[in-house]
Amino acid sequence: MDMIAQLSIKVKGIRPSLAIFADADWTGNVRGYVSEELLDRALGMPDITTMEQLIGERACIQMVKDIGMDLAFTGITDMPYSKLSDNFGHYFHQSEQIPSYFWSLLLINEENEVVRSIGIAAQLLPGAPPSILRQIKEAVIERERQAPFCLNDDTIEVLPNLLFEDIEVMSTNTLQLFCECSKPVFYPMLYSLGITELKVACANRQSIEFVCHACGQAYSFSPEEIAGLV
Numbered sequence: 539m540d541m542i543a544q545l546s547i548k549v550k551g552i553r554p555s556l557a558i559f560a561d562a563d564w565t566g567n568v569r570g571y572v573s574e575e576l577l578d579r580a581l582g583m584p585d586i587t588t589m590e591q592l593i594g595e596r597a598c599i600q601m602v603k604d605i606g607m608d609l610a611f612t613g614i615t616d617m618p619y620s621k622l623s624d625n626f627g628h629y630f631h632q633s634e635q636i637p638s639y640f641w642s643l644l645l646i647n648e649e650n651e652v653v654r655s656i657g658i659a660a661q662l663l664p665g666a667p668p669s670i671l672r673q674i675k676e677a678v679i680e681r682e683r684q685a686p687f688c689l690n691d692d693t694i695e696v697l698p699n700l701l702f703e704d705i706e707v708m709s710t711n712t713l714q715l716f717c718e719c720s721k722p723v724f725y726p727m728l729y730s731l732g733i734t735e736l737k738v739a740c741a742n743r744q745s746i747e748f749v750c751h752a753c754g755q756a757y758s759f760s761p762e763e764i765a766g767l768v
Contacts, residue, residue, distance in 0.1 A: 549589075550597060551597050557573045566713045569716060642657035719757075
């Protein structure tokens with residue numbers, strides 16, 4: 539994320555309504571969500587094991603890098619692999635000519651909720667030998683073969699040392715879920731309902747609620763707030 543104010547990623551399926559979204563900025567704010575149709579499709583097809591089965595054969599990855607000063611760069615590639623992590627490696631190799639390796643592991647509870655995750659994103663600096671990426675991939679495979687990763691706070695802290703004997707951690711950063719939504723953002727949507735519907739809500743003493751599709755936060759407008767608009 540160096541020199542990038544914000545990074546937005548969109549994984550698009552065979553239809554625009556099948557999509558995965560993710561945003562991150564240089565301060566560690568992150569958020570991610572899926573479209574409602576894609577979520578319904580995943581829940582209704584429990585036997586799905588690959589991204590191709592979930593979002594179709596002609597899916598693509600689109601990234602928008604905002605570096606500030608009203609400058610943004612967009613890249614897009616196909617998704618030839620069944621694993622999302624492999625497709626991200628393909629994106630950086632094709633779109634930015636940066637050899638990359640991605641790996642991730644999720645811990646999911648009985649309610650199918652992600653409770654913990656770890657991952658690796660490795661990219662070669664200019665002039666670095668490609669064999670480094672192979673060594674990283676082989677180290678991950680060997681570690682998984684010897685014993686499963688136990689996802690806890692200790693594992694996350696010592697993960698580099700579990701995989702590599704000679705490694706130095708240069709810095710650490712905190713990530714946090716963050717959404718830019720707020721109640722004022724939904725005033726235009728409230729106006730879009732039309733004066734007639736707003737007056738009916740006031741007359742019936744009904745509140746109107748909107749839910750952010752990105753984070754799930756609900757915002758309720760009371761009859762008094764609605765009356766102030768009409």
